[in-house]
Amino acid sequence: MEAKRKLRGKWLLALGVVMMAAALCMLRAQPSVLQYCVVAPQEAASAPQKETQTEAGTETQPQTEPEQSALATLVAAWDARAEEELGEVLESASIAARDYGFAFSGEGGSATATLTAVGEDWFGVYPRYLVAGRLPTADELQTGARVIALDEPLAFKLFPTVDPVGRSLEIGAKRYRVVGVTRYARGVGQYEQYQAYIPIAAAAKDGLQMEIVELCARPLPRSGASRAFEAAGRTWRAGGTFIDTDKEAMRAGMIARVLAVVLGLYGVLYLLRRLNRRAAAFGANARARLKTEYLRDMLPSLLPRAGVLAVGYALIVAAAFGVLALAVEPMYVFTEWIPDVLVELSSITDRFWQLTSAAASPVFIRTEEYAEIRFWAGVLRWGAVSALVGCAVMAFSARGGKKRGAAIDAPAAAAKGGEKAE
Secondary structure (H helix, E strand, C coil), rough: CCCHHEEEEEHHHHHHHHHHHHHHHHHHHCCCEEEEEEECCCCCCCCEEEECCCCCCEECCCCCCCCCCCHHHHHHHHHHHHHHHCCEEEEEEEEEEEEEEEEECCCCEEEEEEEEEEEEHHHHHHCCCEEEEECCHHHHHHHHEEEEEEHHHHHHHHHHCCCCCCCCEEEHHHHHEEEEEEECCCCCCCCCCCCEEEHHHHHHHHHCCCEEEEEEECCCCCCHHHHHHHHHHHCCCCCCCCEEEEHHHHHHHCCHHHHHHHHHHHHHHHHHHHHHHHHHHHHHHHHHHCCCCHHHHHHHHHHHHHHHHHHHHHHHHHHHHHHCCCCCCHHHHHHHCCCCCCCHHHHHHHHHHHHHHHHCCCCCCHHHHHHHHHHHHHHCCCCCCCCHHHHHHHHHHHHHHHCCCCHHHHHHHHHHHHHHHH
């Protein structure tokens, strides 16, 4: 019975380790991106055309200067702010708008997909690999040309028997020409199975109603880009959701970090205790030899062992420093958790309510990257639970085995004692 329980514990431990390793690998593979998302503004309905009375009767006078769409206003405001304030801390930045569940129809079929209206340099933040054709050019993105790029599964779904490049799709009563096909494999963070990309200037020009607007950027390392980007986003449009994928990935892996720190400290103390025993034995041996030998004769044999002990202590100090650095690193990332004055109650209270207000935000927009991080965070947590339960089961089974062995040995010892007494 104890053997079966111990085997179950080993399987739970192995499963937990595999789950944690897979989750940590996927979290480390997440791109370093800053995101700020807001609900897309409502586009005003097209104003009715003015009618003028002439001798021939009532005529419709077309508007010569259409009003700028709400999306176009947001894009223009962000482009100006990004160029002025964030050029020195960002490697690349862009803006995009998304509409989920957009219906497409082609010559061979129909499908629903996520329609992403992208700005300039969006493909620099989120690279896409071409299978056929090309991506929208910088001039097309700037002028709002009616072009579209489809991912490979969507292109095959809509045009199963013909080359999709050069064909046309209807979007919002306008014809968009397919210019390229990108490689795509659905990930755990994608809401829709398929993806399509058009210029955001074209979506604004055609008055397409989108669901969310997303600012995105790749930060320069150690430039303070995260705070600057968040401040610029909230000034651009308040009430949005800010996401730093590096910070979210670290938050997701916090349970693994805690386990690593605990096991690391245990390992450092265990090795230090073993090394101290070796050092004590070495010192006792050297003192005993000094009673019968001269020091100069002992040095050739003592120095190598002393050097090994010194290297061992140096390695233990380095390991302890690494464990402490692993424990302290989150303090440099999650600076919002640290009060301005650590010993001042009012500063601690203010920081507490700032954090609770941020956590209780009534609107939170999840991006694909954030959804993927949260998924792997769940896998990591369950892996840690499985590993800890497996260790507990193995420990209890080993303890139960010792107790059972002691109970079996007790009557035998008593019987031997009785025989000796006789």
